[in-house]
Amino acid sequence: MADRVVIVGAGQGGFQAAASLRQEGFAGRVTLVGDEPGLPYQRPPLSKAYMKDGDPKRLALRPAGFFAEAGIERVGGWVEEIDRDAGRVLLAGGEALAYDHLILATGARNAMPPVSGLAEAVAARAVVGLRTLADAELMRARIAAGGRAVVIGGGFIGLEFAAVARAAGLDVTVVEAADRLMARVVSPEISEHFLDLHRGLGVDVRLGAAAAAVEPAGVRLASGERVAGGLILLAAGVRPNIELAAAAGITVGNGVVVDGRLVSSDPAVSALGDVALYPGPDGESVRLESVQAAVDHARHIARRVATGDGSDYAAVPWFWSDQGAAKLQIAGLRHHRHRTVAVPGDRRVVLSLAGDVLKAVETVNAPAPHMAARRLLAAGQAVTLSEIEAAGFDLVALAKARA
Ligand SMILES: Cc1cc2nc3c(=O)[nH]c(=O)nc-3n(C[C@H](O)[C@H](O)[C@H](O)COP(=O)(O)OP(=O)(O)OC[C@H]3O[C@@H](n4cnc5c(N)ncnc54)[C@H](O)[C@@H]3O)c2cc1C
Structure with missing residues (x-):
């Protein structure tokens, strides 16, 4: 049985895996490695309540004392490589951490659609994708400056942000390439409901409107039309952070491929949350971007690692979004x-x-x-x-x- 567990990624699922290992009675060493500064925090408020009021109390998953009391070692840094033969991960700073079991909780990053000038604008922070607390702080400051906002992408995060920015008095345009809102996830009836809601709030929602270029004054659409805006949010989906696993020869697809127990192609490596591609309720491969999946995957893996329980994961997925x-x-x-x-x-x-x-x-x-x-x-x-x-x-x- 594992004695040393290393968790890569100190977000929602990584934190939960560490906490649940202790709840399940795991007595070995637990090391949680993450590259973001500060305590592990939850992301949902970033586009909702925190974007509105900037109250950091909503965010931290546990106070600092929790980790010391639970015997969870927090290491700050970027994991650069998994050395599976030696059973260790290597950090960018040169540190090595040995594991008997490794949990990949590396999450996802913002997708970069093929829009001219977008990558440069994101690199210069002229366009921001809302993923981290640092992103949210930057967007709060831009909302406070007022003016016009353009949101690229009519999914959950883009629409949550649009509602907050509109309530703060900005002129907001959402440009969505598909012919309805949140099309990947919700039914046409719900898309329609939220189209009415956002238009009722005064958000200018453009459907079938693909962004073609980011320009100094805003966004040019594929139709040639220009949408003016000094504040531009990129919210066009995410891509799983699979590169670390792939480079180590672990099987990946649109995520780290895991079996029903959430074990990867290497029995010493599990994956959870946004980065895990797992057998869903009907047996099809699914990768979910939700707090529920991250938390329930983490609990399931922790139980297996701590107790040897080899059962399959079977939680019912659920999700929420607050818009207006x-x-x-x-x-x-x-x-x-x-x-x-x-x-x-x-x-x-x-x-x-x-x-x-x-x-x-x-x-x-x-x-x-x-x-x-x-x-x-x-x-x-x-x-x-x-x-x-x-x-x-x-x-x-x-x-x-x-x-
Ligand atoms: C703005 C926003 C709003 C959201 N709203 C909702 C909502 O309302 N409801 C809902 O269910 N879900 C929501 N989500 C999604 C939810 O937050 C994610 O599904 C969840 O955080 C996934 O947890 P995770 O542990 O898989 O990844 P994350 O919480 O993203 O954590 C991954 C961490 O790993 C770190 N990392 C990656 N690679 C490395 C490496 N090589 N070395 C070190 N560290 C690394 C990353 O920097 C990150 O800190 C929202 C997400 C965002 C961004």
Whole structure:
């Protein structure tokens, strides 16, 4: 059994893996290596409450004392190489850390779409992608300066930021290449709901509008049209940080490939969170960018490492996003091939079905149906179209009846 665990990446999942190892009774050495300054922190508030009020109390996952008390060694620095033969990682500063088990929690970075001048503008911080606390601080200062903002990408982070910037009085334009908002993840019904919401807030949302170039005064679209803005946010998705694993000969695809136990092609290496490509609920490979996945993966790996539990990971995915006054919550995994059914008489709840079996539930400002959906999906009992179409269908009542 492992005696020394090294975790690369001190974000949401890396922190959780360290904490959960101790909760599971792991008595060996736990070393958490991360390149960001300060204590491990959570990212969701960066585009939401923290972007609004700048209150750092929301961010730290645990105070400094926690790590000393739990016997978790924090090492600052960039891991440059995994030497699998010797069982150690090498840091940019030359330090080496030996492991019996290695957990890769390297997360993801902002994607760089092929937009002329974008890479240079990002390097000069003229355009910022919102990933770290340092990014958020810079964007808060730019919001405070006022003016016009252009958001490249109409996904969760871009839209959360747009709502905050608009509420702070900026003129905001969102340019989205697809023909609807958040198209990769949500149903057309939810896209429509949030299009109305943002337009209602006064955000200028352009769909089918691909950015072609970043210019000194703003963004030029593929159509040739120019959108003026001194503040430009890049929010066009992320790419998993797989290079470290790939260079060590660990199997990668759109993430570090792991099996149902979250073990990579090397039995001494696990991967979690944004960087892990794992077998999802229907057996297909999935890589999720969510707090739930990072935390639940971390707990699962910690249990295996600490106790030898070899079971497969099976948590129900869930996600949330706060945009203006709307809280979107998603339980389960939606695929574009699913059909969507709105709950009769309740526009806040959208159901996604594969064949006639419920697979995912999207809700807007409706926490009780969201929690009911999570319970139903976790119980693995099918909810069918005929039940949904029956008069008086109510997710909350159904979850209670099935409990
Ligand atoms: C602005 C924003 C808002 C979000 N909002 C939500 C939300 O509302 N709900 C939700 O569920 N999710 C949200 N997410 C996503 C969520 O934060 C991530 O899915 C989660 O943080 C993933 O955890 P992780 O541990 O995999 O990666 P991260 O938390 O990203 O941590 C990875 C860490 O590893 C470090 N690292 C990488 N490579 C190395 C290396 N070689 N050496 C040393 N360190 C390294 C990185 O710098 C980083 O600190 C949001 C993300 C962002 C950026």
